[in-house]
Amino acid sequence: xxxxxxxxxxxxxxxxxxxxxxxxxxxxxxxxxxxxxxxxxxxxxxxxxxxxxxxxxxxxxxxxxxxxxxxxxxxxxxxxxxxxxxxxxxxxxxxxxxxxxxxxxxxxxxxxxxxxxxxxxxxxxxxxxxxxxxxxxxxxxxxxxxxxxxxxxxxxxxxxxxxxxxxxxxxxxxxxxxxxxxxxxxxxxxxxxxxxxxxxxxxxxxxxxxxxxxxxxxxxxxxxxxxxxxxxxxxxxxxxxxxxxxxxxx
Amino acid sequence: xxxxxxxxxxxxxxxxxxxxxxxxxxxxxxxxxxxxxxxxxxxxxxxxxxxxxxxxxxxxxxxxxxxxxxxxxxxxxxxxxxxxxxxxxxxxxxxxxxxxxxxxxxxxxxxxxxxxxxxxxxxxxxxxxxxxxxxxxxxxxxxxxxxxxxxxxxxxxxxxxxxxxxxxxxxxxxxxxxxxxxxxxxxxxxxxxxxxxxxxxxxxxxxxxxxxxxxxxxxxxxxxxxxxxxxxxxxxxxxxxxxxxxxxxxxxxxxxxxxxxxxxxxxxxxxxxxxxxxxxxxxxxxxxxxxxxxxxxxxxxxxxxxxxxxxxxxxxxxxxxxxxxxxxxxxxxxxxxxxxxx
Amino acid sequence: xxxxxxxxxxxxxxxxxxxxxxxxxxxxxxxxxxxxxxxxxxxxxxxxxxxxxxxxxxxxxxxxxxxxxxxxxxxxxxxxxxxxxxxxxxxxxxxxxxxxxxxxxxxxxxxxxxxxxxxxxxxxxxxxxxxxxxxxxxxxxxxxxxxxxxxxxxxxxxxxxxxxxxxxxxxxxxxxxxxxxxxxxxxxxxxxxxxxxxxxxxxxxxxxxxxxxxxxxxxxxxxxxxxxxxxxxxxxxxxxxxxxxxxxxxxxxxxxxxxxxxxxxxxxxxxxxxxxxxxxxxxx
Numbered sequence: 001x002x003x004x005x006x007x008x009x010x011x012x013x014x015x016x017x018x019x020x021x022x023x024x025x026x027x028x029x030x031x032x033x034x035x036x037x038x039x040x041x042x043x044x045x046x047x048x049x050x051x052x053x054x055x056x057x058x059x060x061x062x063x064x065x066x067x068x069x070x071x072x073x074x075x076x077x078x079x080x081x082x083x084x085x086x087x088x089x090x091x092x093x094x095x096x097x098x099x100x101x102x103x104x105x106x107x108x109x110x111x112x113x114x115x116x117x118x119x120x121x122x123x124x125x126x127x128x129x130x131x132x133x134x135x136x137x138x139x140x141x142x143x144x145x146x147x148x149x150x151x152x153x154x155x156x157x158x159x160x161x162x163x164x165x166x167x168x169x170x171x172x173x174x175x176x177x178x179x180x181x182x183x184x185x186x187x188x189x190x191x192x193x194x195x196x197x198x199x200x201x202x203x204x205x206x207x208x209x210x211x212x213x214x215x216x217x218x219x220x221x222x223x224x225x226x227x228x229x230x231x232x233x234x235x236x237x238x239x240x241x242x243x244x245x246x247x248x249x250x
Numbered sequence: 251x252x253x254x255x256x257x258x259x260x261x262x263x264x265x266x267x268x269x270x271x272x273x274x275x276x277x278x279x280x281x282x283x284x285x286x287x288x289x290x291x292x293x294x295x296x297x298x299x300x301x302x303x304x305x306x307x308x309x310x311x312x313x314x315x316x317x318x319x320x321x322x323x324x325x326x327x328x329x330x331x332x333x334x335x336x337x338x339x340x341x342x343x344x345x346x347x348x349x350x351x352x353x354x355x356x357x358x359x360x361x362x363x364x365x366x367x368x369x370x371x372x373x374x375x376x377x378x379x380x381x382x383x384x385x386x387x388x389x390x391x392x393x394x395x396x397x398x399x400x401x402x403x404x405x406x407x408x409x410x411x412x413x414x415x416x417x418x419x420x421x422x423x424x425x426x427x428x429x430x431x432x433x434x435x436x437x438x439x440x441x442x443x444x445x446x447x448x449x450x451x452x453x454x455x456x457x458x459x460x461x462x463x464x465x466x467x468x469x470x471x472x473x474x475x476x477x478x479x480x481x482x483x484x485x486x487x488x489x490x491x492x493x494x495x496x497x498x499x500x501x502x503x504x505x506x507x508x509x510x511x512x513x514x515x516x517x518x519x520x521x522x523x524x525x526x527x528x529x530x531x532x533x534x535x536x537x538x539x540x541x542x543x544x545x546x547x548x549x550x551x552x553x554x555x556x557x558x559x560x561x562x563x564x565x566x567x568x569x570x571x572x573x574x575x576x577x578x579x580x581x582x583x584x585x586x587x588x589x590x591x592x
Numbered sequence: 593x594x595x596x597x598x599x600x601x602x603x604x605x606x607x608x609x610x611x612x613x614x615x616x617x618x619x620x621x622x623x624x625x626x627x628x629x630x631x632x633x634x635x636x637x638x639x640x641x642x643x644x645x646x647x648x649x650x651x652x653x654x655x656x657x658x659x660x661x662x663x664x665x666x667x668x669x670x671x672x673x674x675x676x677x678x679x680x681x682x683x684x685x686x687x688x689x690x691x692x693x694x695x696x697x698x699x700x701x702x703x704x705x706x707x708x709x710x711x712x713x714x715x716x717x718x719x720x721x722x723x724x725x726x727x728x729x730x731x732x733x734x735x736x737x738x739x740x741x742x743x744x745x746x747x748x749x750x751x752x753x754x755x756x757x758x759x760x761x762x763x764x765x766x767x768x769x770x771x772x773x774x775x776x777x778x779x780x781x782x783x784x785x786x787x788x789x790x791x792x793x794x795x796x797x798x799x800x801x802x803x804x805x806x807x808x809x810x811x812x813x814x815x816x817x818x819x820x821x822x823x824x825x826x827x828x829x830x831x832x833x834x835x836x837x838x839x840x841x842x843x844x845x846x847x848x849x850x851x852x853x854x855x856x857x858x859x860x861x862x863x864x865x866x867x868x869x870x871x872x873x874x875x876x
Contacts, residue, residue: 043483047487048483048486067489068486068489068490068491069489070489071489072487072488072489073489075487076487077483077484077487078484079481079484082481083335083479083480083481084480085476085479085480085534086534087529087532087533087535088476088479088533088534088535089257089533089535092476092535092537093480096473096476096477096488099473099477099488099489099490100488100489102473103489104470104471104474104490104491105470130257132257132533148480152488283804283806284803284804284806284807284810285804285806285809285810303809303835304806304809304810304832306832307809307831307832307835308805308806308831308832309806311831445770447770447804447805448805448830448831449831450830450831450832452831559804562797562801563807564794564797564803564804564807565797565801565803566802566803566804567802568802
């Protein structure tokens with residue numbers, strides 16, 4: 001029973017009964033129009049919101065069966081947007097990712113510092129560690145926040161629009177980083193607003209009005225009829241080398 | 251790496267400055283006062299070579315007590331600001347100080363059979379333990395009431411508004427209790443402006459006890475306060491027990507507020523301005539900001555009291571007037587800077 | 593015949609005295625057409641003066657704090673300086689209202705069409721000025737002069753008693769535990785001087801300064817006077833004050849429960865307040 005799995009999750013806000021599973025080493029992209037319940041589903045699966053019906057299972061056990069710190073070691077959650085403590089050093093921000101191992105009073109040990117160094121390296125933020133968060137560009141900041149999420153060496157990463165507000169180059173960096181993590185066996189569930197980024201994931205799940213309307217490989221899900229239903233009539237899809245490319249006609 | 255060295259240096263310098271300032275406040279505070287005592291005599295009195303109650307019984311405990319009150323207010327302010335991620339949160343604006351004052355006065359009235367003079371006696375000179383505990387409950391109650399009225403911590407405007415309302419109502423109730431019999435307007439007025447005049451060794455001991463109780467957990471929670479700066483959701487996703495944590499922080503900050511109010515009345519601006527100013531110098535790292543606010547608050551209040559008791563000597567100004575005169579313009583400057591940037 | 597003549601002269605005096613126009617303590621001209629019969633006094637010392645002039649029965653209301661003589665306690669209470677009750681005052685239809693120069697009560701009452709006279713009672717000299725002014729307003733000038741003479745005689749008796757004492761003790765007078773004290777030029781300061789005490793507070797500090805505790809300890813007063821409840825315990829428990837002479841010898845005179853009013857009210861009972869101080873400084 002691998003993976004992080006939502007079973008019949010319904011209740012908070014828009015969700016009306018969703019089943020979704022993320023396996024280790026798999027990247028699932030969550031797509032859908034505004035208000036479809038993407039962020040809510042992500043927070044439910046991160047254990048931050050309780051569903052009215054249904055439940056979330058982590059490696060076969062209900063999420064509530066885990067202690068909060070144990071859950072924090074397995075699942076890392078990165079919300080969209082702030083707050084960003086501008087006057088905090090990058091290294092300190094990333095070290096906060098070790099709190100699931102430290103609790104309120106614990107002291108950082110060798111393993112914690114190693115994990116922080118690894119996370120900074122993996123996120124491509126090692127050169128930033130002596131800077132204040134407020135002095136970074138949007139892309140740099142996002143990499144630091146990702147490093148914070150990685151510092152606990154989680155088995156699952158839950159990311160809410162990790163590429164918003166980033167320019168094209170930085171979007172590419174973040175996507176490359178996610179692919180590298182997935183290759184090392186991390187399970188990633190990311191809310192994305194750009195179908196072309198979703199097309200890079202292993203699987204795409206599409207939410208609409210609180211229900212999963214499609215789920216599967218990108219080429220099977222990202223079809224013109226479905227996307228037109230979500231985004232309007234002018235959407236076109238071209239399949240290049242088995243990967244869908246979405247663009248607007250005219 | 252090139253940037254981290256100057257930053258580390260800068261932060262060490264800030265602490266060096268704070269320690270220097272505190273030492274200056276201590277030395278000047280002992281050397282100057284309503285009565286002129288030659289420096290040699292001050293030293294001899296401190297070393298126990300010469301008996302001089304003005305130094306050992308009045309000035310020394312007053313300076314040390316003022317520092318402890320300032321440290322308590324500074325740390326409480328930093329903790330409130332970190333907890334609520336709101337630079338305007340402080341023991342004063344959150345209503346905690348007024349709540350503590352109400353609690354202390356209520357206790358005094360209950361014990362003293364509705365004698366306002368006894369209330370003043372309790373506030374200024376005695377009942378260190380029970381007064382602080384009652385003040386603690388009052389502060390906690392006021393803070394929670396403010397939070398309920400503001401509908402949470404996120405909205406700065408609502409928070410300040412609710413804090414001001416709660417503070418005013420509780421101050422009104424306190425004044426009402428104090429005015430029960432005679433026309434003691436002057437004393438009530440003096441109380442709301444703070445008073446360190448009669449801080450003696452019992453008061454210093456009481457303050458030390460409560461600081462020892464509340465300061466270590468706060469200083470050890472600096473890292474957790476840092477995590478709160480990433481937002482409550484992230485803090486929860488890291489496994490932090492947020493409700494218990496908030497209650498612990500709130501309780502520790504309220505205890506510090508209550509201890510200082512019980513000993514010295516209401517002294518504004520120290521808890522607001524100290525962490526605010528230090529944040530500009532140190533950044534937002536609460537592992538540094540909390541101890542720095544303790545040192546800074548201690549130095550600020552000791553110097554403010556020094557001015558209060560020497561500017562018009564041998565008469566005194568209410569110390570709260572001095573902190574307000576020092577803190578008010580500084581705060582306006584901060585607001586002006588913010589507007590300039592926005 | 594002599595009696596009749598006296599009676600006649602009083603009538604005559606009354607007839608010619610009114611209408612009377614006097615300048616009050618805000619520099620306002622106030623005219624009374626006839627001797628007032630319904631008076632409201634908003635100052636405790638003025639209430640005492642009105643009664644000492646024998647016109648207690650003309651009072652229809654006082655402020656909350658007026659409590660002497662006993663009979664005024666039964667009158668309606670029209671609030672204090674900070675919380676006056678102008679509606680009550682107007683409803684009583686007074687023909688003269690005596691108020692303090694602090695607060696804006698006189699404006700409100702004047703707009704309501706009442707005759708308002710503003711009195712200042714702060715210094716020792718104010719006592720006699722107030723007696724004469726109130727006496728004129730009430731058409732009791734002769735009684736006013738008699739009262740002035742009587743007060744001065746009583747004060748002189750106490751001063752003479754104090755002059756016989758050998759010592760002139762250093763005195764610290766505390767009006768509340770903040771601590772606020774009194775300067776030598778305040779009303780109480782003058783009484784301390786008349787009672788042959790030496791106020792430790794220099795006059796440069798003003799009338800009611802907040803004093804530094806270490807200054808008091810340094811000046812080491814031989815007598816402490818305080819006018820609030822529990823003052824003795826409060827003062828004895830202060831850090832470092834156990835070295836003060838007055839605390840060591842127990843010469844702390846506490847006046848509360850009405851006695852404090854004798855000392856704080858510049859009114860016709862000033863000699864009784866002075867007597868308290870003379871007793872305190874030099875013994876009976």
